[in-house]
Amino acid sequence: MQNRFVLISGCSGGGKSTLLAELSARGYPVVEEPGRRIIADQRASGGTALPWVDAAAFLRRAIDVAVNDMTAARAQSGWVFFDRGLIDAASALEALTGEPVLHPTCSVHRYHRCVFMTPPWPEIYVTDSERRHGFEAATAEHRRLMETLPALGYDVIHLPKTSPAERAHFVLATLSGGVLPKA
Template sequence: MEINDQFFILTGGPGMGKTAVIAALRERGHITVPETGRHIIRQQVAAGGHALPWDDRAAFAQLMFEQSVADYQANREQTAPVFFDRGIADTIGYLELCGLPVPEDMLRIARSWRFNKKVFLAPPWQAIYEQDTERKQSFAEAVATCECMISIYRRLDYKLIYLPESTVAARADFIMAAVNT
């Protein structure tokens, strides 16, 4: 088992402000890792690919998993905190949300390659939720996604810390206060 206490995950349903908080942390000079899902969607659309959440969810999940593993490996040498917009376990939550089987290697890696025990969760917040060309889920689907993330992180024995409904800056301050305690 490998535990990296400097790796912090920000998870939750889509459209709950995770990416904005990650951007705020990056602007403050912290090391951040962007969400893989949007990047994969853009690549697949540009290439005419089918590994998309509205086409081939299993292939989409596999690409997300591979990128999450690569992001973990690429940051192993960091000694300062690294903030991830979603973690390896998010792919498992996504597969469960879709009713798809979870490959054993994904579970094994999620159990073996550990992040800091504190996982920050951006809970459902309808006031800030917006759909766009890449985020096609309804708010109800976003809530269901969040519930799957809560479930997988709890099963993997992480401690969920819920972000307050507040400004992006206040949420970033909240994370930093929790990281430093």
């Protein structure tokens, strides 16, 4: 099996976490979004590596977490699905600071060539205590990733605006060349 680490990326609030919950319910290992874990940790410890306090520190930490997630996922067998990951954090840090982290970091640590993107979907977009940015910022993030991923050699596959079950079927069928594998 070619690289079995599958990145689910795209617009904030586009249904990534819901899709990953569906894949997990089907027995596939999933890796939670680094950003949400970092926010929970920083809030619990009184830290300042939060996107609305110190975005650069937050993104550097997200890069470290994503690399560690990829290392830990090697122990899993079969497809492993990532809710965001290294490319999302490195792309955002480079856009924010101009630091050239994207190509050196993301060239060494690779996901499966197919990256599944959630499109901007205003009908399901919501903010919460961890997602404080608005829909405009989410769509700008989506545009940045749509430029970044092909430049890194990934095939971007747009997820349809359908139910989580239909999206999971679409992902699994795409990865298996149209023949749906078992979990």
